Amino acid sequence: MSVGFQDSGAEGEWGSGNANSFASDLVLAGEETSAIDVINVKGDVEGRTNLISWSNVAPHMITGANNGTIQFALIGTNFFFRLQMVDSTGVIDTDKVDFKIKVGDKSQCQFGNFDNWLPANGPKDYGEAVQTEMGYDAASSTYALVLGYGLKTDWVEGSLINFSIDYYDAGAIGGWGSGPVTSFSADLKLGSNVASDHGELYYVIDENDEIPATYRVVVEGGQVYLPTPVESITTDLRVDSSKGRVVKVVYPTDVTEIVLDNNAVLTTGAGKAYLGSEDKEGSAAKGAAIKFMMDVEEARKAVKASDTVQAGSICGIDQKTARTLYDRYAALEDKSLFATSVTKTYVDAGEGDVAYAAIMEQLGLIAGATVQGVFHLGNNRSNSIFMFTTIGVFAVAIIAASACVILRKKKEN
Amino acid sequence: MKKKTLSLFGVGAVMAMSAAAMARLLNHDAIESKAAGTPYEVKQVVGVNGITNDGSWEGVEEAAMTGVNEGKLQFPSIDTRVFMKLTIHDDTHRADKERLEYTFTVGGKVQAQIGSIRGDWLQPNPRLDYGNCVQADFGYDESARMYTFVTGFEMGTDWEVGLIF
Numbered sequence: 001m002s003v004g005f006q007d008s009g010a011e012g013e014w015g016s017g018n019a020n021s022f023a024s025d026l027v028l029a030g031e032e033t034s035a036i037d038v039i040n041v042k043g044d045v046e047g048r049t050n051l052i053s054w055s056n057v058a059p060h061m062i063t064g065a066n067n068g069t070i071q072f073a074l075i076g077t078n079f080f081f082r083l084q085m086v087d088s089t090g091v092i093d094t095d096k097v098d099f100k101i102k103v104g105d106k107s108q109c110q111f112g113n114f115d116n117w118l119p120a121n122g123p124k125d126y127g128e129a130v131q132t133e134m135g136y137d138a139a140s141s142t143y144a145l146v147l148g149y150g151l152k153t154d155w156v157e158g159s160l161i162n163f164s165i166d167y168y169d170a171g172a173i174g175g176w177g178s179g180p181v182t183s184f185s186a187d188l189k190l191g192s193n194v195a196s197d198h199g200e201l202y203y204v205i206d207e208n209d210e211i212p213a214t215y216r217v218v219v220e221g222g223q224v225y226l227p228t229p230v231e232s233i234t235t236d237l238r239v240d241s242s243k244g245r246v247v248k249v250v251y252p253t254d255v256t257e258i259v260l261d262n263n264a265v266l267t268t269g270a271g272k273a274y275l276g277s278e279d280k281e282g283s284a285a286k287g288a289a290i291k292f293m294m295d296v297e298e299a300r301k302a303v304k305a306s307d308t309v310q311a312g313s314i315c316g317i318d319q320k321t322a323r324t325l326y327d328r329y330a331a332l333e334d335k336s337l338f339a340t341s342v343t344k345t346y347v348d349a350g351e352g353d354v355a356y357a358a359i360m361e362q363l364g365l366i367a368g369a370t371v372q373g374v375f376h377l378g379n380n381r382s383n384s385i386f387m388f389t390t391i392g393v394f395a396v397a398i399i400a401a402s403a404c405v406i407l408r409k410k411k412e413n
Numbered sequence: 414m415k416k417k418t419l420s421l422f423g424v425g426a427v428m429a430m431s432a433a434a435m436a437r438l439l440n441h442d443a444i445e446s447k448a449a450g451t452p453y454e455v456k457q458v459v460g461v462n463g464i465t466n467d468g469s470w471e472g473v474e475e476a477a478m479t480g481v482n483e484g485k486l487q488f489p490s491i492d493t494r495v496f497m498k499l500t501i502h503d504d505t506h507r508a509d510k511e512r513l514e515y516t517f518t519v520g521g522k523v524q525a526q527i528g529s530i531r532g533d534w535l536q537p538n539p540r541l542d543y544g545n546c547v548q549a550d551f552g553y554d555e556s557a558r559m560y561t562f563v564t565g566f567e568m569g570t571d572w573e574v575g576l577i578f
Contacts, residue, residue: 008510020480027452061468
């Protein structure tokens with residue numbers, strides 16, 4: 001092919017002036033389709049996308065009456081898209097969005113606004129969204145819409161699906177759906193369905209402080225995100241009565257550092273525990289111990305929620321679970337925290353704390369199956385039946401023996 | 414971004430050319446006969462509704478033009494459509510006077526136009542075997558003193574991986 005461009009200068013006629021040229025063979029290379037690759041990303045612990053997820057996905061420009069970008073991602077077999085649209089006159093209930101996802105014979109067709117109204121506009125074969133986030137940032141005059149749908153068995157790696165979306169800018173005073181439309185449509189090629197991996201770490205927060213909803217995080221490659229929603233879970237566990245509650249933070253595995261408000265940097269990767277502001281290095285061994293205690297807490301809460309726990313029991317864990325937990329406890333490298341840690345007494349909520357040493361003592365007894373009657377749980381019904389059956393047999397035996405003695409005495413008389 | 418230079422003549426040689434030589438340079442046959450070197454690889458990009466947008470051109474290999482003006486060309490594909498973007502510096506912006514000419518030759522088919530870069534006059538030269546352009550965008554950036562021209566055509570069943578044209 002060839003191209004020529006002739007610059008006529010300031011006064012020349014058409015076709016006069018300096019010549020510029022190009023000539024080369026062209027060869028059609030690579031893929032036969034321009035379908036957008038939908039890559040797998042890491043999400044939060046619920047399998048939803050977050051800012052980090054989208055930071056790893058190439059945006060595709062949408063141009064027209066309004067300008068914006070669109071991104072596509074997979075977490076497991078859930079398909080997500082994120083629309084960002086610049087609109088200087090954003091009115092969340094009149095600006096309209098209308099999209100269609102076509103997967104084989106199935107479709108997900110919805111339209112609505114940016115005020116949490118997205119009814120069906122045709123088939124809605126994938127039901128309700130697994131993630132719905134919408135909002136308008138006045139500072140940047142930009143809408144953001146994130147939706148995700150579970151494709152389940154319709155996910156096939158390498159298959160093509162079709163996606164189209166229309167955005168209608170109603171302006172400052174227009175009605176819903178009025179105004180110029182900006183459209184995007186493309187085939188998408190589904191990538192792998194790797195589920196997200198997550199790590200955990202633990203740190204201590206003062207008793208009266210609230211857990212932060214977001215953290216500054218650093219991801220692989222050194223990029224800093226501020227602020228980023230990372231799931232953090234408060235607990236009743238205190239590893240030392242002077243050190244406040246333990247917070248569990250669950251983070252995508254590409255997060256390398258989590259930065260607290262006091263600028264303390266928590267390095268991720270080994271399930272470390274950071275026990276106080278003086279603890280800069282953290283300890284993976286203590287982190288393992290805390291993770292174990294967290295699991296004990298969950299087991300205790302589960303029993304408490306499902307049935308009554310006998311008075312006097314501070315552990316409240318069934319024998320099978322206790323044995324599994326106790327095996328893990330035995331394998332822990334660092335058990336020092338068990339001597340100082342306390343937690344809530346779930347048996348009688350509000351009655352104060354219980355030492356973890358006492359919980360572990362009962363856990364050991366239950367796991368050893370030596371005193372199961374004493375720490376009997378309401379949901380351990382087989383033990384109850386055995387006990388009452390035994391008592392019944394003994395009672396019948398005593399009555400029978402008594403009857404024999406009475407009859408013998410009567411004969412003697 | 415990787416640049417690929419496929420020149421017919423050095424800049425100095427072009428500047429020294431006579432008007433007749435320049436006219437010959439812009440003659441389709443003369444240019445085509447000089448084509449040499451490794452073919453430019455036309456790779457798939459993502460567009461919107463079958464045509465390119467600004468994002469489509471990111472990362473697409475740039476080939477430098479030869480001449481007085483600093484210019485570059487890009488050639489991506491969207492499915493079976495082939496596109497071209499010309500970006501060329503020109504301090505003396507007179508879009509109706511600059512001459513633009515391009516030719517794609519695919520086997521015995523020709524997709525060629527000649528005209529101005531203003532947008533209202535770009536005619537077949539001599540024909541458009543693949544039909545009207547699927548995209549024709551003209552622009553001039555005053556601050557950068559830069560023309561842009563985007564065109565594309567539907568190659569249809571002639572599109573085939575490995576095809577050299």
